[in-house]
Amino acid sequence: MKWVRRLLLVLLVLGMVTTVAPANAAKWQPKPGATFNVPRAGDKQYRIHEQIVGAINHARKGTYIKIAVFSFDRKNIAQALVRAHKRGVRVQVLLNNHQVTPAQKLLHRALGKNRWKKSFAYECSNGCRSHGENLHTKMYLFTHTGSARDVVMTGSANLTKNSAVNQYNDIYIRNNSPAFYRGFNELFGQMRKDKSQGYWSTKIAKGILLQATPYRNFGPKHDPIITMLNQVKCKGAIKGYGTRDHRTIVRVVMHAWNEYRGLYLAQKIRSLFAQGCDVKLMYGFAGESVRNTFATKTPRGYIPVHTTGYDTNEDEFIDLYTHQKELLISGNYGKKRGTKMVVTGSSNWNPEGLKGDEEILSMKLDGAYKQYANNFQFMWANKSHLVKYIPYPSTTDKSALASLQRLFATVQEESIPKRGGPAWEND
Template sequence: MRTRRWTVAGVAALAVAALGLTLGTPTAGAEPGDLPTLLPTASSTPTVTPTPTPPAPAKHQWMPDLGPAFNNPLGSTKQKYVVNTRILKAVQHAKPNSTIRFATYSFDREDITKALWKAHKKKHVNVQVVVNHNVITKNELWLQKKIGKNTKKSSFFHICKGSCRGHGGGNEHAKIYSFTHTGGATDLVIESSGNLTSGAAVGQWNDVYSVMGNTKLFDTWVKVFNQLRKDKPVKKRTVVYKSKQVDFTWHRLQTQIDATKAQPATKDRVTTISPRKKKKKKKSIDPVLKRLDQISCKTGPNYGDGDGHTQIRIIMYAWFGNRSIPIAHRVAALKHQGCDVEAILTEPGGATVSILRAAGVPMKDAAWNYGEKMSTDGKKMVWGPRLYCHLKWLLISGKYHHKNQDIVFAGSENWSGISFSNDEVTMQLTGSDFYKAYVGQFNHMWNTNATHAETGSETYGWPPKPWN
């Protein structure tokens, strides 16, 4: 069997993505800004014309890197801070009187904090920030004191009570940073798995995806952000932007009034009985199960593993608890049906590992350097990995939704019950260029000491060598 690893193409795609260059040509029907485009260069020297003094070339404007990129916590300082650098530069180049909107789980970077204040004070940039309540840092409090907390004003720093759009419990877990006008870019949206923290840079593998000029996507995001800033429950729990190649879905699935007490749904729900007393077909309420339901394991040429089998690659930070079990069973079933499945895990439950192992799913662990560390709520010391993979991906090459295609699902949602109570975001990126970039990163992590074989082991210390 030939395994579709994309080793050469994947590494090339990563290099291209890191430079912010194009990963391909948009197909017909793609929305503006769906795919990254080549960055404009300074105008070339004008050719000789009858005009005695040719006009000066247009001044080059800073442009953001676009498309996907991935940090390397074991690399150089530049490689570690790929995510933070994208955001910091966009803040520094924000145009006067423009608007910056941040929504993230945690935030402690002093450089970005000071850059936001400078943009607000010197260029009158509207700075609007919404963060989760679990971990309140000194930099958050400093910026809040500077710009205020009144969300009805043009600038504010708001700490949500829970998931912002939810009913008490949960977290604001999506990480999106947007700019109406920065450098030569307008309507820039940056989505990431990483928070604005030093720990996310030096202790986690994270991704970042940037798109500019897509007004429909940007307006959809602003709609969601305006719901977040109000910090009140909303009736419409899901907001979706769809295009040919890029979909964004903001979701919050828990419907109970008190999400802290309610148990997240973990099984398929049976719908009400019709007047004819016939039960309707069971429908999954879990979005992950819905996606897995759309996969068929037989595919055509140029897709999958090259031998006609759909390829599935999973990187998941948290995959545990009651919710994890039906997802693990569904992945195991796809393996039994002939799909080529591999998984990189960080915090899997014992049941998840057992189910996948019994089905013969190859797994690797991306958790290193176990020891005491601060809990995510910042309230106590816990035992766990201090270097780990924070990515949340489902990569599919093959038959999906009755079509042969390459699909990337990435975002903020873990495969655990708490995500039902959170405000989360999931991107769907459709196309071979996207897939090559993400699966290239998967393969690089799989084949280097970013991962190790013993899934769930806590015996591993610091990786012996830097990861290149």
């Protein structure tokens, strides 16, 4: 019955269900592919946490759980990790040092802080691979949980209540994938040293690339996202890719899109729209220069732009928003006229997105693209709205168009809900 399933889900997420029948434990495995939560939607808001807690609860004795995450305040997840440790699982947790929550203190007491032990909970010193920045990566690794081995979970989700109830997040899960696990485990090993290092990348498999920052001396001609966007050709997509009229599809959903880096990425996206690409954009927060770029008309008109940022309690701060960091491409890309690609991870489109410990995972996988594209369309239709600072012709008569364009050409922060406040995570 549906109500029984919901009750069990709530108890699992709250940490009140700690054991499962042996037969079920042997068969259980994380749900492969992409999982997306829906904040403020009952049990749907905990979809991602459910997968992580389930994997922790099913981790086998003598195996490893390795987690690297920016924010961690979920005491029930900390308790699940402690229980796993007590039954013989080696639990290793790397955290950022911007805060030490009660959940982190619980891990300290149970696991210790010595990162060279088999189990630990350790806060890196202003980034694990970067210097003076943040550990912002979000990865959850399991050598054996339930019936699955070599499990990787990664995406935009932190282990916070906020990540479930106020944010839209994603997590991509691979089971029984030694190549995926090796790549992420190598990155975890580098981070464990808590030592400044440079840009690193590894080709996990054909069409799958994992990149880790810091990415030094970035700019309009030297940026991992620009490198990808430069391979987009807006026309000539073959059947089954892009649009019916053979244009390449570009979709972006971005938590924070701002400052100098955000500007040149916005300019690049705008140029692709002008060249004929089918472009749609969503964001939680965008800086003034980025919004001005979107509000500048091209010969094709204005880029379709939605915001997921809402001020639901009318305190002038955004409290419901996307935390995803995704780029989707379908169509003529590189040397192939038929490519479907997903880019996800922890990196926002701003300078901070390349300065600290970030991961950028690009996957040329049709199945992953379908899942992410479906989620984008769901959010576009149901969880976002057209921005108000672009005078789209469908909502404005011609006589008012010129004055509206002048009014919104330089959009000030005060004219929209601002980032900040208790629900905003600046990551």
